[in-house]
Amino acid sequence: MGFDRLIEGIVKTQNPTVAGLDPKLEFVPASIKEACFAQYGKTLEGAAAALLAFNKALIDSLCDIVPAVKPQAAYYEMYGWQGVKALYETIAYARKRGMFVITDGKRNDIGTTMEAYATAHLGATDVAGTSVEAFGADALTVNGYLGTDGIKPLAHICAARDKGIFVLVKTSNPSSGELQDMKIENGVTVYEQMGRMCENWGAELMGQYGYSAVGAVVGATYPDQLAEMRAKAPHTFFLVPGYGAQGGGAEDAKNAFDQNGLGAIINSSRGIMCAWKNQGLTEEEFAQAARAEALRMREDILHTIGEISVNKND
Amino acid sequence: MGFDRLIEGIVKTQNPTVAGLDPKLEFVPASIKEACFAQYGKTLEGAAAALLAFNKALIDSLCDIVPAVKPQAAYYEMYGWQGVKALYETIAYARKRGMFVITDGKRNDIGTTMEAYATAHLGATDVAGTSVEAFGADALTVNGYLGTDGIKPLAHICAARDKGIFVLVKTSNPSSGELQDMKIENGVTVYEQMGRMCENWGAELMGQYGYSAVGAVVGATYPDQLAEMRAKAPHTFFLVPGYGAQGGGAEDAKNAFDQNGLGAIINSSRGIMCAWKNQGLTEEEFAQAARAEALRMREDILHTIGEISVNKND
Numbered sequence: 318m319g320f321d322r323l324i325e326g327i328v329k330t331q332n333p334t335v336a337g338l339d340p341k342l343e344f345v346p347a348s349i350k351e352a353c354f355a356q357y358g359k360t361l362e363g364a365a366a367a368l369l370a371f372n373k374a375l376i377d378s379l380c381d382i383v384p385a386v387k388p389q390a391a392y393y394e395m396y397g398w399q400g401v402k403a404l405y406e407t408i409a410y411a412r413k414r415g416m417f418v419i420t421d422g423k424r425n426d427i428g429t430t431m432e433a434y435a436t437a438h439l440g441a442t443d444v445a446g447t448s449v450e451a452f453g454a455d456a457l458t459v460n461g462y463l464g465t466d467g468i469k470p471l472a473h474i475c476a477a478r479d480k481g482i483f484v485l486v487k488t489s490n491p492s493s494g495e496l497q498d499m500k501i502e503n504g505v506t507v508y509e510q511m512g513r514m515c516e517n518w519g520a521e522l523m524g525q526y527g528y529s530a531v532g533a534v535v536g537a538t539y540p541d542q543l544a545e546m547r548a549k550a551p552h553t554f555f556l557v558p559g560y561g562a563q564g565g566g567a568e569d570a571k572n573a574f575d576q577n578g579l580g581a582i583i584n585s586s587r588g589i590m591c592a593w594k595n596q597g598l599t600e601e602e603f604a605q606a607a608r609a610e611a612l613r614m615r616e617d618i619l620h621t622i623g624e625i626s627v628n629k630n631d
Numbered sequence: 632m633g634f635d636r637l638i639e640g641i642v643k644t645q646n647p648t649v650a651g652l653d654p655k656l657e658f659v660p661a662s663i664k665e666a667c668f669a670q671y672g673k674t675l676e677g678a679a680a681a682l683l684a685f686n687k688a689l690i691d692s693l694c695d696i697v698p699a700v701k702p703q704a705a706y707y708e709m710y711g712w713q714g715v716k717a718l719y720e721t722i723a724y725a726r727k728r729g730m731f732v733i734t735d736g737k738r739n740d741i742g743t744t745m746e747a748y749a750t751a752h753l754g755a756t757d758v759a760g761t762s763v764e765a766f767g768a769d770a771l772t773v774n775g776y777l778g779t780d781g782i783k784p785l786a787h788i789c790a791a792r793d794k795g796i797f798v799l800v801k802t803s804n805p806s807s808g809e810l811q812d813m814k815i816e817n818g819v820t821v822y823e824q825m826g827r828m829c830e831n832w833g834a835e836l837m838g839q840y841g842y843s844a845v846g847a848v849v850g851a852t853y854p855d856q857l858a859e860m861r862a863k864a865p866h867t868f869f870l871v872p873g874y875g876a877q878g879g880g881a882e883d884a885k886n887a888f889d890q891n892g893l894g895a896i897i898n899s900s901r902g903i904m905c906a907w908k909n910q911g912l913t914e915e916e917f918a919q920a921a922r923a924e925a926l927r928m929r930e931d932i933l934h935t936i937g938e939i940s941v942n943k944n945d
Contacts, residue, residue, distance in 0.1 A: 339744070342758065350759070359759045391740060391747035395756050397765035398719050402712035423739050425774055426705060427804035427872075430653070433705035442709050444656065445664070445673045451711035460739055462776050462799060464806030485776060490741035492778030496824065499815040507821065510810065558741075 319481045319522055319530025320554045322455070323417045324579060326384030328625050332615045333578065335385040335419060335556070336607070337586025338375065338407060339392045340368040344590050346600040365399040368392075371603075372407045375590065378604040380414040383611050387556075387584055390422040408454055418454045419556065423485060425460035425467055432470040434459075439471070439480040456481040458534060458556065461511055468518050468531070475522055475530040481554070482531055484518075486511045486546060489536025489559030508535075508542065512550040519552055526579065526627050528554040535573065537565025537583065544572035547580065555581040560614075561588030571621040578625035585614055633795045633836055633844025634868045636769070637731045638893060640698030642939050646929045647892070649699040649733060649870070650921070651900025652689065652721060653706045654682040658904050660914040679713040682706075685917075686721045689904065692918035694728040697925050701870075701898055704736040722768050732768045733870065737799060739774035739781055746784040748773075753785070753794040770795040772848060772870065775825055782832050782845075789836055789844040795868070796845055798832075800825045800860060803850025803873030822849075822856065826864040833866055840941050842868040842894065849887065851879030851897065858886035861894065869895035874928075875902030881931040892939035899928055 327333045342350070345367045353370065357363035376386065386407075393404035408418050424434040438457045441448040461468060461484045471482050487497055487508040497508040505513070512533060519529025529552050535543050537559035547555070555573045559565040560583045573581035592610035593603045619625075641647045656664065659681045667684065671677035690700065700721075707718035722732050738748040752771045755762040775782060775798045785796050801811055801822040811822040819827070826847060833843025843866050849857050851873035861869070869887045873879040874897045887895035906924035907917045933939075 339747075341747075354759060359761045361756070361758060361763055361765065364756075364758045389740075389744055389747075391738070391744045391751065394751035395747045395765055396758075397751075397756070397763070398712055398716035400765070401715045405712050423774070424705070425737050425739070425799075426703075427802065430703055430705045433655075433703075433709045437705065437708035437711075442675070442678075442711070444675060444678045444710075445668060447673045449675055449711070451675065451709055451714070460737070460774050460776055462774055462810060463802050463804055464809035464811075466804040466806040485739075488741065488777050490777055490780040492780040495778035495828070496776060496821070497778075499817075499821075499824070501813040501815050501821070503813075507810070507813075507815070510813070514809070563741075 318479060319475060319524040320528050320532060321524040321526060322479070323385060323582065324526045324528065324627060326417055327582065328627055330382055330384050331619065331625055332383055333582050333618060333625060334383055334611065334614055335387045335582045335584045336375065336379055336383050336589045336611065337584050338372050338386050338388040339586045340371050340590065341392060342367060345371045346603060348601055361397040361399040364396045365403040368396065368400065369403040369406050373410055374604040375607055376411050376414050376416065378608045379611055380416050382608065385417040385419060385582060386411045387419040387421050390420060405452055408452055412453065419456040419458065419483070420452060420454040421458045423458050423460050425463055427463060428466040428470060431467045435470045435474045440474045440478060456483060458483045458485070460485050461514060472518060472522060472531070480530065483534050483556040484511065484515050484531060486515065486533040487535045487539055487542045489538045489563055493536065509549060512546050512553065515553045516550050523552065528552055528580065532556055534558065537570045538563055540569035540572050543569070547573060547575070556584065557581050558584045561585045567617040567621045570618060574622050577628060578622040579627065583618060632793060632838040633789060634842050634846060635838040635840060636793070637699060637896065638840050638842065638941060640731055641896065642941055644696055644698050645933065645939055646697055647896050647932060647939060648697055648925065648928055649701045649896045649898050650689065650693050650697050650903045650925065651898050652686050652700050652702040653900045654685050654904065655706060656681060659685045660917060662915055675711040675713040678710045679717040682710065682714065683717040683720050687724055688918040689921050690725050690728050690730065692922045693925055694730050696922065696929070699731040699733060699896060700725045701733040701735050704734060719766055722766055726767065733770040733772065733797070734766060734768040735772045737772050737774050739777055741777060742780040742784060745781045749784045749788045754788045754792060770797060772797045772799070774799050775828060786832060786836060786845070794844065797848050797870040798825065798829050798845060800829065800847040801849045801853055801856045803852045803877055807850065823863060826860050826867065829867045830864050837866065840893065842866055846870055848872065851884045852877055854883035854886050857883070861887060861889070870898065871895050872898045875899045881935045884932060885935040888936050891942060892936040893941065897932060
């Protein structure tokens with residue numbers, strides 16, 4: 318249920334990190350782009366082919382040492398439906414290589430529409446009696462601004478199909494506090510209120526390692542709030558952006574974990590995709606550089622949290 | 632700038648409504664589906680072809696009397712990248728027929744990622760020196776939970792390319808109050824705070840009819856809050872869901888308008904798409920039924936707000 322498969326992957330690889338696949342065309346080496354443009358022209362189709370080739374090389378290089386990938390939907394939509402096709406193919410490829418796939422879409426809407434999003438990204442679509450996975454991810458990021466109606470359809474699919482969601486609680490960006498840090502009438506902040514809602518939504522979706530299928534996004538750039546929410550939302554698994562390019566370090570991210578080194582997965586996107594820049598390598602060596610950076614990041618985090626283990630609560 | 636083109640379309644048609652294009656396959660008549668499945672099989676490609684044919688017939692039937700359409704991204708994503716291609720083709724077709732297109736995606740993310748969403752839906756993507764519109768809508772719905780960072784990239788594109796955004800303020804669903812109605816430390820509700828942010832974000836993006844490029848989503852199902860926000864956010868154009876299938880009527884929606892009958896556009900999705908059910912017609916007559924319903928809805932709303940006119944503030 319929920320994040321059990323992800324947790325098992327984290328324990329197996331001893332690596333609580335997820336590689337963000339946010340492939341802007343400028344990150345893709347010239348040789349890949351030239352080959353794709355030669356085949357498809359300087360078109361969205363050509364760009365999408367380049368993104369997919371880039372992603373596949375990263376996945377091949379990371380899949381035995383990193384348990385999960387997180388493609389960010391925006392960077393695929395930017396290249397049109399052709400880019401969205403590359404998102405679909407990236408998800409399928411990563412799952413085939415044994416990785417847990419978190420589609421970062423931050424979707425949100427009223428209940429009937431959320432059923433459609435849940436079906437699209439985590440479920441299966443009925444086409445005249447045939448059931449087809451439209452995108453087929455393992456988890457989806459969502460925004461809880463609309464309240465329970467917008468979460469319930471996701472909860473049903475999480476229970477039925479062994480999937481998870483991450484609800485935005487305290488985001489990593491500089492202006493996240495404008496709304497999220499405001500205190501509401503019951504004396505708690507907006508982000509804490511959202512964390513309480515995650516605990517409530519997850520109560521009937523508990524996995525076997527103490528965490529529910531309703532996770533939360535809490536940024537490494539706010540380490541105090543990360544520690545606060547770890548204590549206040551003990552059954553909520555965290556997806557933690559902000560490590561690396563956004564400025565958060567392992568000492569900040571440490572606050573996301575419980576005493577077993579569980580409870581969170583730390584994202585790195587540009588830090589892994591563009592690692593060659595910091596390693597004195599060429600862009601053509603991006604995949605081996607990504608692997609080296611993923612190993613460095615694992616050491617960095619494990620150094621602060623120690624060995625990761627599970628205590629089953631059967 | 633911003634919603635000027637939309638306002639001009641509303642005045643020309645004397646119709647402040649937008650047709651929601653949320654085409655679930657079950658809404659599409661059997662004859663269209665059979666033809667598409669015969670050509671493409673019972674596949675996502677076949678389903679997407681059926682959605683596009685359905686949408687085109689609706690657009691043809693509505694484009695001289697309804698100024699805008701609002702495709703809901705979820706119902707296209709549900710049919711995979713093939714469905715997302717149908718979204719692209721729907722947008723292009725509606726624009727060709729002179730309609731203002733609002734992509735309802737409720738997108739949200741940190742600044743760098745929001746640049747990608749803004750480029751995807753409202754801007755143009757650079758592919759090795761060639762500029763291509765990935766989706767090419769006129770406006771996009773967005774969620775402001777992340778604060779100013781997540782809105783600024785959209786504001787830049789609104790200014791540069793004559794586009795608009797609608798930020799979720801008070802949504803139409805039953806549980807919208809769980810977070811949105813909470814009072815925050817300055818004594819205002821979360822939705823009012825979001826409305827204030829819309830006024831601030833829009834201040835440098837004013838159009839010539841008194842409304843900025845930063846609009847807001849406020850539901851017809853909460854008429855008191857609609858009247859409150861109309862008074863408190865006088866430069867913010869409203870997209871109003873909740874009329875019809877969700878229970879809101881013209882008397883409720885009336886509160887969204889200013890004294891000139893401007894300031895808002897009312898959405899109807901299922902009410903228009905599935906109008907044949909209430910008119911004693913067959914599903915094959917969906918397009919003419921949609922037109923009749925759109926005309927009825929126009930009378931219903933104009934009856935309460937009177938003739939729509941503009942006062943330019945030059």
